Amino acid sequence: MNRFRTGLLIGTLCTQALLGFAQEPVKSFPLREVRLLPGAFKEAEQTDLQYIMAMDPDRLLAPYRREAGLPSKVASYGNWENTGLDGHMGGHYLTALSLMAASTGDKRVQDRLTYMVAELKRCQDQLGTGYVGGVPGGVAIWKDIAQGKIDAGTFSLNSKWVPLYNIHKTFAGLRDAYLVAGNEQAKTMLIRLADWMIQLSAGLSDEQIQNMLRSEHGGLNEVFADVSFITGDKKYLELARRYSHRVILDPLVEQLDRLNGLHANTQIPKVIGFERIAELSGDSAYHRAARFFWETVVKQRTVAIGGNSVSEHFNPANNFSSMISRVEGPETCNTYNMLKLTKQLYEAEGKASYLDYYERALYNHILSTQRPGTGGFVYFTPMRPRHYRVYSQVPQGMWCCVGSGLENHGKYGEMIYAHRGNDLYVNLFIPSQLNWKEQGVMLTQQTKFPDQESTRLTLTTTQPRKFTLNLRYPSWVAAGALSLKINGKKTDVSAQPGSYIALERTWKKGDQIEITLTMQTTTEALPDGSNYVAFLRGPIVLAAKTDTTDLNGLLADDSRMGHIAAGKTYPLQQMPLLVSTESRIEKYLKPVPGKSLTYTASELLYPAKYRTLELIPFYRLHDARYVIYWQKQSPEGLQKMQEELARQEAVAQQLAAITLDVVYAGEQQPESDHFVKSEKSNTGQNQDRHWRDARGWFSYQLKNPNQQADRIQVTYWGKDRNRKFKILLNDQPLATVEQDGQKGEAFYTEEYAIPASQNAQAGPLTVKFLAEPGSATGGIYEVRLLKK
Template identity: 45%
Template sequence: MKFFPAHAVRLTDGPFAAALRTDLDSVLALDGDRLLAPFLREAGLDPVAPSYGNWEDSGLDGHTAGHWLSALAHLHAATGEDEPLARLRAALDELDRAQRAVGTGWLGGVPGGAALFGSLRDGGIDAARAIGSHTHWVPWYNLHKTFQGLIDAHVVAGEERALRMATWLADWWLDIAAGMDDDAFEAMLDTEFGGMNEAYATLARLTGREDYAAMARRFSHRAILDPLLEGADALTGRHANTQIPKAVGYAAVGGELHDAADAFWRTVVTRRSVVIGGNSVREHFHDPGDFTPMIEDREGPETCNTYNMLKLTRELLEAAPRPEMLDYAERALLNHVLSAQHPDGGYVYFTSMRPRHYRVYSTSGLGFWCCVGTGMEMQARVGEWVFGTEGDALAVNLFVPAELDAADFGVRLRLDADLPSDDRVTVRVSGDAPRPFPLRLRVPGWAGRLDDLRVNGAAATGAVSPGAVTIERAWGDGDEVSFRVPLELRAERLPDGSAWQAYLAGPFALAARDESGDLDGLRADDSRMGHVAAGPLRPLGDVPIVPEGVAGASRTGPASWRVPTADPAGFIDLEPFAGLHDSRYTIYWPIDGPGRRAQLVAEDERLALDQATLDALAFGEQQPESDHAVAADGSPVWSDGDAHGRHLRSTITATLRDPASAGRRLRLRVLPSAEATAFTLAWPGEARRTVRIAAGQDVVELDVAPAAPAHLELVPMAGVPAPVIRELRLLR
């Protein structure tokens, strides 16, 4: 499968075209001088304007600019408008100036980045491990955004100098890496390094340089790659968006690594993804045999994950297409991608699967989360999926309103569709003269067939193959193909088979709109945790219970359905999730069975703790630790499956949030030990306390009034066993 370049496709009236325009406005509203300030600063030059705040001035400085370059390139290609290209060229001017000022090829906004990466030249394993320490916030992940932005500026927007800048930056790293042995390099990879293997593989294809291809292979993290090569799923407990870009790189490198990428894709799509196509809870892969965290937690699938899963899907499709890959891409695009941008602007980080919860949206100029960066790109790239080629056939992949200039085929196509309101799809051909070629119409896995297939109004047939119907003829100006796609309602359980189900109409995930109370932080501020929908969780004990399947369901409008409930007896009104905003919602419903109501009520026992919590810090998890300024060098991460914590072997510091000074209790959760443990705890305004934990104890609470803790120090005691600290909660 090959996809048409973005400039050959134009989205027409429909939800994706509207989302594209919103994205364009959002991207152009950003101040390029502020986004580029970290690059000038790190080059020793005076920035034209101050940096943005939020993630852009707290250690991940410059990461958004790489996404912004990519978004500008894709938006220019997707819309044909000049302003994104002009902004891109102006940005390249400044980046070029910064790179030349340094003179080594280095180009980045990472604070102290040149010296940090330079320390790896002869620093051995200790220096390699330090680059992933809490002193620095994922510097490789950050630098990858710069690489990718330059690559997209060249490949998508045709900017030749961007390739020169990217290769100079790539050569800078080759020089440093030449002094690193394999053990040090592997130790360095035990952090989030984005898609650096993909970047070097792409540069190798663009330049023909074998040293770039070798570096792409060297960026293969063996701890992840080796289990995949053996067909094993070793992802539980791992930070999801650290791993997915690695698999994208495996696919880009190809060879035996393609098999590893394919194994990763199958594992995540079939065992670890929910109905919208997203995955992970609190950014981590949980046990695929237990989706309880997915239902209970407020931090559901992360948008960045789906962005990267779509990149992986595209790489695999281009190498060895299978029908289920387009099925996944369609699901992710129609449900997760489209829902992850507010119609008025603003991008979503977490999409909770907890019944009756909600999601929050970034505010322009304030929020610079990772999912703001990937969101800019995702919304601009939907059109790339609609058409393609497979062999000598022109393929219609998605039933989304769009136009295609298929120059190699000598025709233009116009695709008209209004799913799910109308199940008829029409493809119109225009061109100067009849052109013979096969037209490949995708048959979605959820449909299994295309109904009422017609060519120029007459009943037609085509050659049937897995996932497609192909019509071969000489196509002339005005020819029209039409067909219906059966949008049957169906229910789908969670991947672990537990008693929760979602509803779909064709590829569209359906949800019930709930009340709109307590939508705390719906439009996020610039706080470090503003991306989390922190408003109160609603109880599960009174969520309607539904019968298994869809018996008794009915369609109530062009894009609305009604399904029956079992307890209490009644009905639920459903609509496509992607269009549901500014409200609480429910996607997954508990399935009826013996004692089901009592189970739900029992699960609500932990709500009292959530409602009393002012701030919570989960140790051993990347983002919560970063958001709480955790410094824990010397206290290694403990993990067991998807459980995490830190061995308290040296001083751990952390900052908790309590702007109203309402904290009254500190709750510590530890790993139960066979022996008693202890440590000391201190914070400003309070004398150092000794915390003693009995053998087998897992929770201890301390009265902290009136001096609520902010900057905490947890210190091991000489000669006394110290615990594994799993969680801190500041309670009212």
């Protein structure tokens, strides 16, 4: 081991000591040492494998070839892959292939990975600088940035759609091709790409880099730290520190929650990078930041399925009303990254409590986001009662959650088992087989969990071997409700829920451990304490399939917003709800005879037509509308609640009926979906709503089907003052606006009639907000295109 690698190990142990952990870190096993056995996770793995192999590698490579000046063999994919985020999917694909090759040993997958890496090397060699990427016009952009020409917005950099985020996927893909799948060529390419990044950054001040990091940039700091680990060269660890966003890091170090309104998945990868830097450097501040972030998000901002965010942003921790009212619920990418962070923290601290969240999110969010059989991935999982999800299709949807989705279902083996020295840990109850070659131990886990509340472990050893087998005692099992047998003999359990049962003995071939895990039925309220609750059986979230009406876009097309379940939303006052004055309503859940994990709540449900609804594990519910969160009311409060909901819903439905298109200013995906362009523009939040303004200008494209547009409605803030700007429609003057701040502490709307001459042409309408010289536009919160 060279000097720096020794330093890395010492730094890791220093982190443990600084935080009070005397033992060495826990490590999960490489995927190649774990194989899934038949069950829900194996089925999901194989479905993902089919989807991966159905994708055309040459179409994914097309953006890279174009940017390298090489002729493309075929056209690139569409959707996000040819509208500004070109090449991001290729990076995800490298990772997905690497994970799947390691998890299955499938030679076809390994061969495709080899092909992808070799073709990308041709692109890197052609450019000759170390750079390789699919960012449109990337060579010119990076040249400008190296010279200090930086125009960074939240979701743009030098007028391009998050190019740093884009190249992070390439960095990560090459890293995983080497670290996970053992491709040596990818290692060489990764180091060349990192050296290019060092050269690009050399002339930039720390202030310039921090300004650039305002733009979404994925987990660049994490991957730079990984290159430091791979090479043993600390210059890459220094690069990782320079690319750590201080605006996010510093408050977290001080244990301050300033997450309200932030784009959630922009922040999580940064925090993964903080923890990786802490692991390699021994910097306790970075670890403290990562742990505080995890605890804040998991304990205060996460819903029952393990996901977080509304329309991709952190909603206020004390107000989850938008989680119920809006259809853009938790984003899959967020949970994908939260599981990465959870794995890091578990390995650093060894606490079984991290696994309670990991297991919850794995079963109820990640497993639920792939369509069984045909495949296809989910972007948003609505918590709005009686809404639904949509799924991608192989040749069309190229969203971020397709990229992370390709990865999610190829790495289910990563946290089932772990080890610390000679000690072995069983963390998850998933049918699988561990081949711990280093110790000459094979462990086979046979289970039908959660349908059966037990699991059986069988050990095979090359020779009798003494070690401690640590079995997780989940927090969802009550104290005293876990029983254990070793070779058929009952064994006393003194451990408590949320810890491990430590079994130290000399193990021999054929030893068996049987664990009975008695699950409880519980309810869980939204984190803000409002009167919406979800039912769980152990760690499994239960949901009810309500109907299959109006599933518009169930299989998403190639449209920019095809990832959103845009079908009819049914009034909240018509949703099934729970009527009771009791606090422990879970006792009214009754099992349905002959159906595994199926329950009814007929005594509680209102109105009567819903009393036949059955609650089943959410991960098994697909192609339908559903209810996860149920409103709970007393009989006295029922009528008042319905009247208020009806009033709110009527207003919303009236507006929706005349809306042709809407963009929520300052929110990443709505703006990207409406092709935002800007100059000297900023975004922020006020009263838990996002805004965009500019001392230059910004614009959106609004869909205008059949030229029905009658007027544009814009939402402003009443206290904005000394703002003078013009509104242009297709570059023609529509209105001049002056704001004097006299409308008070409230949002207000103004409408601007569209002249017939400006509505004559087919296609989208471009609305532009242009500041007058010496002034700025007002803060724009929402722009709606309305018909009569």
